[in-house]
Amino acid sequence: MRKNEFYIGYLPKAPGTLARWLRGIIAVLLALLSLVAVFVAGNQQPFAETYFEYGKSTQLKGVVSLTPVPRLIVKTGVDLKGQAVTKSILLVNFGKSGAAEIFHNVEKTSGRPLTALEFTLQGSLIYGEGKVVFELTDQHASVLDYVPLNQPYYPVKMNDLGEQSIYGEIIDPKCYFGVMKPGFGKVHRSCAIRCISGGISPVMVTKNENGDKQFILLTADNSATSSHKISKLAGKPLTINGQLTQMDDWLVLHYNEQELAKIQHQKFVAGPLLPHQGITICN
C-alpha cells in the first residue's frame, strides 16, 4: 500500500493500487479453494454398487417369517430334486426401526401363524452385493393384503455348519445394502448402532483373502434384549463365536448373549475397516 493509500470500508471505492492487490489476493484464494475442492472430492474411497429405490414403490408377494429375523421368503425356482429354492429378503421398517412389530400385529388380528399366510407387501427395494432388503415405507399400511395359503409353505432348509469363530464387522443391512454410502466403518458407526438397537437385524460382513464377502445374520435367544447389546459392537472389526447354519441364501450365526460382554473388552486393531483390509472367516 502506498503511504497515502488508506482503506476505509464504508467509503465507496478502495484506492486504486490497493484494489488491484486485492483482486490478486482474491484470485489466489479462489485458485487454492478450487484445488482443495478437487482434491477432497476426488480423494474419496469408491462407493459400493448398492441401490436404494427411494421414492419408488414396489409390490412383493411371499411368505413372511420372523425366525430367525423378519424376512420375506420368495420362491426363485426348484432344484434338481424338485425342491423349492428360496431367497430371503430382509424386511425393515421405515426409518431406523425393525419390522417385527408390524407382523406381530398381523398375527394377532389374523389369528393364524404367519407362515400360513401369503402376503402382498409394498415398499422400496434396497439391494446390492447379491442381497435384497425391503423397506416397508408406509409401516403398517405397507401390508397391502394377506390370504391363507392352501398348501404348507416350501420347507426351509437349514444346514448346520457347526461351531464357528468369525472375524468381521457388524453392520446394519438397511444402510449397508444401499441406503447409505458408506454404510459401514467408523463414519457410519453411530448410525448402525441406532438402526440395530431400533430393531433392524444385525449382519456380520466377513471377507476372505480373495476379497469374497459373506453376509451372516446374527441371532440370539432373545433378540429384543440382545439387539441393544450387540448394537454397541457395530462398525468395528471383531471376532464373534456361535453356531453357524445355512438358510437359503444366507448364513446365520447364533451367538450367546452372555459372550458379548467379553467381546466388548477385546482390543481391536486400529486401521481401516471393511472392505479395505483382509477380513476373514476363521475356520
Add this chain to the structure above:
Amino acid sequence: MGHRYTAVLWNRQKKIYDLVILLAIFLYLLLFILTARFLSPGITGETMVIRATGSLALLMLHVILSIGPLCRLNRRFLPLLYNRRHLGVSMFVIAAIHGVFSVLQFHSLGNVNPLVSVFASNQDYDSLHNFPFQTLGFLGLTIFFLMAATSHDFWLANLGPRFWKTLHMMVYVAYGLIIMHVMLGIVQSEPSVILVTLLGAGFLWISGLHLWAGFKEAAADREKSLDRRGYVLVGELGQIPENGAVTVVVNGEKVAVFRYDGKLSAISNVCKHQNGPLGEGKIVDGCVTCPWHGYQYLPHNGCSPPPFTEKVATYDVLLEEEKVYLNPKPYPEGTTRNPAIIRQN
C-alpha cells in the same frame, strides 16, 4: 454507548465482499459436485452434501483465522478484515448445513432423540480410534453458533468488550475440536495421505502465521524506559508521518502519537469498537480513523465526533528539539489535552 451499530449500513465495499464470499462458496460446491460425480460415481446426495459442506466450512475457517495475523504482518490485507464477520457467519451457515444434515442422516428416525443419539450412540469415549468424533463437531458448531449469534455490534456493546472478546477467542478451541473431529472421524475410516497432508499444512500455516505475527509484535511492543522527568522518548519527529502515528508501550498500555496540521497528540491505541490498532490508522477529515472498521476519534480529546459517543484515553506529548516525548500518565477517556505544536522554521 455508541449508536454506530445501527448506523453501519450495507455499503458498496461490504456488498463486494459478500459477493466474493458467495461466489467462492458457489465455486467450491460446484467443483466438489462435478469432481465427485466424475471420480466417485455412486456417491449419495446426502454424503455429497455432508462432505462438501464440512470440508468447505473448515477451509473457510482457515481463511478466517489467517486474516488477523496477515493484517498484523502486512497492512494491505486490512480490507479482508473489514467485513470478516460476514465471512464468519457464512462459515457458520455452511457448517450448520453439514451438522444438521449429519444429525438427520445418522441420528433421526431412531428410537432416541437425535441430539441425545449424537452423544449416546457411540460410547467409546475411552478409545482414540473409536472415539465418538461427531460430538467434537457438535461442540465446535455450538461455539460457531454462539459467535455468529453475537457477531452484531449490538452484542459487543451489551455483553461488554471483554466478555465478547473472550467468547470470540473460543474460535481457536473450535478449530482444535474440528481438527480432531476430522482426524478421529473420516481419517480413521478412510486414511488418506491427501487429507492428512491438507490438515497438517493448514495447521502449520495457521500456527506459523500466529507465531510470526506474535514475534513481530512482541519486538515492537518492548517497553521504553522513563527518563528523569518520568517521560518516555517516543522518537524523532521525522519518524512520524504526516496524518499518521507511531506507537509506544508504556505501563503495559499501547499509546499512539499522531502528527497532523503541525501538531502532535497522543491517544490510547485501542479502538473502542473491537480493539483495533488506532496507531495504524490515519487522520481523515481531522479524525483518527481506525484501520479496521473506520471508527473515528478526535486526536486532541479522544472523543468520537457527534452523534457518536465512543471515547478513549488521552496523553500529553512534549516536543523538544525534534525529539518527541510522552507522559505515560493517561487522562480519563475523552479528556481534552493541548497538542504539542510543531514550530515551522
